[in-house]
Amino acid sequence: MRKIVIGILIVCLYCIPFVYFSMHQDFANRSMHGYLTMIVVTSLLAFFGKLFSNSIPLIIGNILSVIISFYFISEMTVNERWGGYFKPLTPYQLLILVSFFNLIPQFFSLKLANRYKKGNKHNVNL
Known part of the structure; x- marks a missing residue:
């Protein structure tokens, strides 16, 4: 039961759109701190997720994070001019x-x- 609850908590924490927040921090403040924060937080989530649960919540969480980030980025490209900022990539x-x-x-x-x-x-066995 404990592993299931921790797995659900890990998936919920992964639902934060990390890439979107990183890109928004980069666009708004010209700062790379968002990317560093994303790497640290997702690495910690992966560590504790594997330590207390298994890898399935990590896979589901990463997929959900990308989908939610995609949604927010699509909203931002309509309202603001992100298209030219991240050149040569969209x-x-x-x-x-x-x-x-x-x-x-x-x-x-x-x-x-x-x-x-x-x-x-x-x-423990010793």
Whole structure:
């Protein structure tokens, strides 16, 4: 039961449109801090998700985050001029690219969580 609740919580936290917020921070403030925050938060979510649950909520959460970011980016391209800012890419191409590259630190977080879980199992058995 605990794993299910934690899995649902992880999916809900992943529903934050991380890529959209990062791109909006970049566009509005000309700052890359949004991308760094996205990497840190999603890596922590991946670590704790794998540590206390399994990988299924992480997969679902990443897909939902991309879909929700896509929705907000489509709203912003209608209301503001994002099209020319992220040249040579369109905002949608940047969404896909950033979402893909954001999976890399999450993958390392998953590996770290697996290593941590295995280390704790050996210490408990001693």
